[in-house]
Amino acid sequence: MKILFTASESVPFVKTGGLADVVGALAPVLAAQGHDVRVIIPDFSAIPQEYTEKMVHVCDFEVQLGWRRQYCGIEKIEMDGVIWYFMDNKFYFGRPYIYGMGGDEYERFGFFCRGVLNMLPLIDFQPDVIHAHDWQSGMVPALLKIQYAHLPFYGKIKTVFTIHNLQYQGIFGIREVQDILGLGDSLWTDDKLECFGCANFLKAALVYSDAITTVSPSYSEEIQTAYYGERLDGLLRARKKDLHGVLNGIDMVDYDPKSDTRIASVYSIGDMGGKAACKKALQEELGLDVRPDVPIIGMVGRLSNQKGLDLVDYVIADIMRLDIQLVVLGMGEGRYFNLFSWAEGEYKGRVAARFTMDHALAHKIYAGADMFLMPSQFEPCGLSQMIAMRYGTVPIVRETGGLRDTVLSYNEFSGEGNGFTFFNYNAHDMLHTIERAVDYYLHHRDIWQIIQKRGMEGDYSWTHSAGEYMKIYRDLFADKKPEEPPRVPEKNPVVMEDL
Secondary structure, eight states, rough: EEEEEESSSSSTTOOHHHHHHHHHHHHHHHHHOOOOEEEEEEEOOOOOOHHTOOOEEEEEEEEETTTTTEEEEEEEETTTTTTEEEEHHHHHHHHOOOOSSSSSSHHHHHHHHHHHHHHHHTTTOOOEEEEEEEEGHHHHHIIIIIIIITTTTTTOEEEEEEEEEOOOOEEOOOHHHHHHOOOGGGGGSTTTTEEETTTEEEHHHHHSSSEOOOOOOOOHHHTTTTSSSTOOHHHHHTGGGEEEEEOOOOOOTTOOTTTOTSEEEEESSSOHHHHHHHHHHHHHHHHHOOTTOOOOEEEEOOGGGGGGGHHHHHHHHHHHSSOEEEEEOBBBBBBHHHHHHHHHHHHTTTTEEESSSSHHHHHHHHOOOOEEOOOOSSSSOOHHHHHOOOTEEEEEESHHHHHHOOOOOOOOTOOSSBEEESSSHHHHHHHHHEEEEEEEEHHOOOHHHHHHHHHHHHHOOOHHHHHHHHHHHTTTTSOOOOOOOOOOOOOOOOOOTTT
């Protein structure tokens, strides 16, 4: 099949979150299966020079945005069996940030969505499926159906839209979006583009895509409820037949303790000795007390309420009463910058926090920590818990979304489980689960090692998930017979004997 991914980020070029990991890992897996896979992302100024130097100019044209005509250049790199396209416009994408700081996000990504569709005839690529990711690409399926589908080139293209995080929807004023995309008044009704008086890029994709996916089976169920649905649960329930939950995978080559060059010592299920060396190196690098006996709890990710850090804030003194060390890596809200900065000073030698995006340090934490804490309020999929288990670091998670699909709490009666979990979004439930994990680490080493190795044996690759995506793509082209109305059995007449 011919498949085009449209997204706002992808590893190894530019990354702010899990979206980049998914696009960058899934595309090469599909390409390795013999499909013609191509990816288009904006040519952000954040893309490292080592890649910009390799880009080859493909074409350029003008994109009509209301009364404006804006330059659009298409560059490309061929790598890992995939053609990666980069949409060049210095006004929109040459800024010192990727998202959110300007007041014209609707225009930047409206330009991107329009440019994606306009470029296809010019690069001589007619995809069978356009797979759009998150709200920044949300107008691609809508524009295709509303403004392009009547043209022969575009008529047979199907669309799939993946929700990576329903909380981020791309909500703007209707008049502003109308101005740049030329969408008439008749489209702004609650069954089409209008959403609570606003324009909503993500809702546009949910209405007009042929199929919708989320990044875990549990999240696909959760978002159909009012609690997780972010005011779109009704629409998602209405499209339930077209909604699929496909669990993300991780890059099993990049995250492999047997060959990882970023960590102090390699190790494997059969020889775990290197993990102790990684732990010692992590303690030394971050200024922690070098103690092999004390468990290290690691946290890597965005510092926000979504990640459950308000629970950590509430009971951090109780957590630190345990004989543990805490390592935190991430960027985000100032509240948590202050929290972990305070904790680092309050518990010298026991807490280390680094407020940056450091891929190498993340690898060292996955390898050197003993436990990995993810008490998320909601988690569409989560990659960190899978990476942690790959490195023999036991996850402590809340049972939500992809965390629920990948981590099974250890059961002392059946012996099953690859981690420790809690269900209620409650700080003391989290604290008790941490205490339980620490108890097993200190007093039940034989069971702890079984849990470690069970996590390391898990298959977190993209192979299975890629097969599920291919089934979704192919089903879009399957000849489906219309459903026959249910047959109502005839009632026998009531006779005297029956009475």
